[in-house]
Amino acid sequence: ATSFVIDSDTGSDDAVAILIAALTEGSSIRLITTVAGNVGLERATRNALYTLDVAGQAHVPVYRGAASPLLRSLETAQNIHGEDGLGDLGLNEPTASAAETPAVLALLEVARTEPGQHALVTIGPMTNIALAISIDPDFLSRFTHVYCMAGVSDFVGNVTALAEFNVWVDPEATRIVLNAARAEQVTLVGWDLSRKWGVMRDEDQAALRAVGTPVADFAQRICARLDEYSRTEGGLEGYDLPDPIAVALAIDPGMVLADERAHVSVSTDEATRGALIIDRRVQAEPANVRLITEIDERRFKEIMLAAYVSGPVS
């Protein structure tokens, strides 16, 4: 059973990730913190709350986090996820509101008072996590494991030639997290994984439609905008789901077919902003992260569909 703490800049694939964590049998979400990224902070927060409504879990607390990266101005990805981040379907307002407590305080508190109980999954820029580490240097080690959807391990970026969005938006935050990371505790889930094994092709979308539950229908509709972008500009045969892979890995670590441990740092220089520097030399510094290099695509999609079949409990 996995209990999740999720840090999210809730765009469409974040919402899918939240649904999987909320609805997989035996899994539950302890809390969600939001961060500016795919969309601005207010929109990300509303999207997280709305997604919990769809999952029938409006009781899960949502905490507002950082409204901008540590040192840079925010650049969103609304051209990819839609103006509202969820495909511009004209969704209603969520039923619940965000908690009063700021996200960083909620993160520090849950880590301190419930150590070793939750998996931390970060699926947006790492601003909140960097702030938490700055206050509590042992923050990461207080979770069962930390999965970060961040970077690429094959050097093919999605914002620039070398950089992946979550890292690119706040490379200084990523640097703080990588400096505090240890390979036994932190797994990086690169965008390369979803490009290779996380694409919802026509047959996958047909299988999703065939599930026929309201949750499955929501998951498909919010990704229509992303689908269009991925096919026309992304060179993919459908939309890809990086954030859901990070959640699915926490549910079933057996999904990993190949991984490596390496010392990874990040560039904050303008020309190579947000590029991960993966040191594979023999004389590299000790590994600080585990990088996943291959996953079981069938298992990933099984986990996702099973969550939609279960649907909300109430």
Ligand code: BDR
């Ligand atoms: C990451 O950026 C966002 O577009 C996705 O939600 C994912 O977290 C992929 O680069």
Ligand code: CA
């Ligand atoms: Ca995201």
